[in-house]
Amino acid sequence: MGVIRSVLWKSLNCHQVYGANTNVGKTIISTAICGSLRRKFPDSKIWYLKPVSTGPLTEADDCHVGNFVSDIQADCLYQFDEPVSPHIAAKQSTGNVPSDSELLQSIWSKLSQYADDAPGWALVETAGGVHSPGPSGTSQADLFRPIRLPTILVGDSNLGGISSSISAFESLHARGYDTNLVILFANDRYKNHEYLIEYFSKREVTALSIPAPPEWQPDGGDRQRMTEYYDKLSETGAMEQALGILKTKHEDRIENLASMASRASSVIWYPFSQHTSISAATITTIDSAYGDHFQTLTSTPENSRDPLLNATFDGSASWWTQGLGHGNVELSQAASYAAGRFGHVMFAGAVHEPALTLAESLLANMQNSRLSRVFYSDNGSTGIEVAIKMALRASAVRNGWDVSVKDLEVIGLKGSYHGDTIGAMDCSEPSVYNEKVGWYSGRGYWFEYPTVRMVDGSWIVEIPEALKQELGSSSQYASVSEIFNLSGRQSEPLGQRYRTYIKKVITNLVKDDKRKFGALILEPVVLGAGGMILIDPLFQKLLVDVVRESRDIFGSGGRSHTPTDWTGLPVIFDEVFTGLYRLGRFSSASFIGVEPDISVHAKLLTGGLIPLCATLASGSIFESFLSPEKSDALLHGHSYTAHAVGCTVAQASINSMLVMERNHVWDDFKAEWQDSKGPEIWSMWSREFVEKLSYDPTIEGVIGLGSVLAITLKDSAGSGYTSSISQDLQSRLARGKYREWNIHSRVLGNVIYLMSSLTSTKQNLREIEEFVESCISKAL
Template identity: 30%
Template sequence: MSDSPIWHPFTQHGLGEPIPRVVRGDGAALWTDDGRRIVDAISSWWVTTHGHNHPRIAAAIASQAQTLDQIIFAGWTHEPAETLAAGLRAILPEALTRVFFSDSGSTSVEVALKMALGYWRNRGEDRHRILVLEHGYHGDTIGAMSVGARGVFNRAYAPLLFDVGTIPFPVEGREQASYDALDAACRAGAAAFIVEPLVLGAGGMMMYPPAVLAEMAAICRMHGVLFIADEVMTGWGRTGTLTACEQAGVVPDILCLSKGLTGGAIPLAVTMASEAIYQAHHGPDRATMFFHSSSYTANPVACAAANANLAIWREEPVVERIALLAQRQAERLARLARHPRVTAARRIGTIAALDLGGAEGYLSPIVPHLTARFRDAGVLLRPLGNTLYVMPPYCIGADDLDLVYAVLEAACDDA
């Protein structure tokens, strides 16, 4: 039995792998209790945008915690939430008029699905079929798993999951097959189509161009099918723009945001919806209100952190930092792409990915060896099967990025 009672996520404790204890973070680095400096090359599961312990975000959290730490949000409100909602309205598409708070990416997706189904039910229309994109991943709660790819992530929980319509991933050169399948499914009266715009994260950093996203959104619009954009990972500059949808000129009916919403410092999520979706739940009948909440909806401390994040976006050269990191990623990935064991090197914005050897899936036996190698070399990287990716905080320096790619190249040499 392990000395610790902690059961870690996505961790097979039976392998006996060491679990480092992290004691401090600053910028793009973490420090362990034995004094080692670790470069965080994946933004601690894609959340840390501006760097660990950003002083403005930390100060906002500390200040708010001394003023108002928590208040029920059902029928009550507070200034941090009001300020945040107004700030989001100011920088996101005008058509997304309503902001619903939750506390994680998975729950923001659950909220989106419930909003979509509630919209059609309250309108008196029998539309409940949810369409999904092949290889997608939207979280680990029941609804989020239901709209994600079926496989090792959720095989044990299959009896709990609801049926969905799956649209083939738009492989380059075969996009028409995806369009045709989506068109047919929409014609059959689907309720909504949920996608990860431009990049399928946990599915293996699979990428597709903005024109494809635009066409899929247009097909949904033509048939009146709600378009849900899960930008939990792709939002907040990861693809080079504030949202990935921006590159395609797409305004979704429902938008899910989390991770970088607070700069990655504290859990918070929002689901933004069009006025039509809000109005379908609005009226004198209490039975049509939106039935969703958690105890910590719009937690004031989390909202304060998000407001500090928005201030950083407004007042600091975040876009320039993203562009510089994207350029550095492109240069280093281009060199590594020439390695004989590397295939499918790809990049969008600050996300760089490559495949090492064949397609062996998430449980590839190479993963524990790679993870240990990266850890021992002072770099936090977490392969998705044989897919290796780099998604660091925007503040990472050139020297640290060089270290990350040197470690990746060495791993490719020894694969």
């Protein structure tokens, strides 16, 4: 699968040796550590591994270690003859040049062999400095990050070494490495080692100095002098202390991981969880995350030689936030820069570059002629609160209603979910999410709607039983692109029936039932928490059209003055889940050809790194709050409104996604879904896979759109959030494949869904698809 686990075995104490620069003595210190280990732990096995080496074989680092430490296995995986940087040596080589994934797999395989023969110790020594490139040209700090070995940093005590040592440490720290020890040679001339020891002690990292090795002399006695140097060094207190630190850090890490679930079960209140079913055994302990995967504690290692960490595919995209991969260096660096430049600064009545740049970028890339203002909040639910305040005020002002009116309602869709704050909950019909919240008072009318899914190889627009008399029977299409061909479908009889039905319901609600509405709020294209339901996009488009055309129904002041003014009702699109390429496009509004008056964006906005939400609004909405009275303003805000770190990360995230689209990164995925019968609709999940699932007799329907895969299972006891039919399949995915990797997933009743990130590879997703198929066949 090409998925590499982080390295951790109980029986193998393994560290990676990085250098603050080239020629700082990594190999000498590695040799000294190995020699001291041999002396202190004579019964343990000791391994030294050099993944990549350049230069003559006779001068190779693994040869040096093997020559001076007895009874040790010293290995090199890839040797290049030219004594230059690995990326240059690799280009000049006629032999095998490994890709990054091949190199990591080779390291993992070799360490696995060591672990099988443990107990013991292993050192993995890098080449050059922290950012020296590997054979492919990737910085070693990034290249080796997936295995996330705890590190020993060899500092530089020479002139200029303070800066390079601190910079190397910060580079590793920012990428999520644990530096367990800094070690460097004493330098009586510059005393840099004294400064670095004090510097690192303030950061709770132990730094040790050891005597420098003897200088080379042309008398041929170099080997004897180095042998004496290593023998004497192995008896020093510094080396004794170093080994003690490495041993303790290894044991403490394992002990901490082993106890985390039990400790969490007694102090943490989990979201969306019934705690009567939560115990230490059900809690997933995550050590780190990288790319598409968590590194999770193995629940039942059979013996001390089994890996303690498992690669777990983040199948929920960490509650839909993950888009650019865990441990994304560009996002981390963006956050670090903004934190260093600003920290957090007051935003009311002020401006800073990250907030302004992000606002301009969002407005430009939405390609919505209505939107002209950006309001920042901290998450999707509060962004919806802001949107509702905007819309209801705009309706009240334009229609001349008392702005404090309490009976204003919204129009929406059944099964919608807009968040868990009180106002956001009131925009959804009664459901398991809100019906037991005392202050909930669902204020609205929620339309039943036709849904879309693939069944037995065909895409079906399914009319619910309650609407068949009004709308007719379900329709069948050869491709999903046909369903999104809205310009063609509007003139079909079904489109006319949609329009007639929607207008009839609205008229009855307002004229006959005397209900007063202030907004239309929709999750465009796909309902998220409501069950990953793909709604017929034509129904949503015509719902917006009819509402906007019904200006005389909703209020006497509902007329527009410019083409971008709202009419009928302000239209809110909740794109918290579906926006920013989650479904394959920057804005999911483009799928239904509608420009909302208010649009809410979070989740992928920051690529999965930090909370932030942006509520975008039109000029006509904004103008509803203009008045000489302060009390007429939008009196809503957060202490961390438009925090510079979030805005900077969001802009970096958006830039990355736009670059991926411009560089045609997703073209291979799109090619599988290419269809001439409608607009470009595609998924990162393969067309063949989605179609194959649709034929399974245990599956009611399946959708694949953008990064989203949703599988609806047949449940004779009834569907919905309270269904438990999908839990067996969820458990099988979690148990994993060959104890090498597994899949973390979330369920919504009888719906189980998986989400890739936007950086997922085709190879990995195809192997996940095969595993999902096998689990379905066994589970049901």
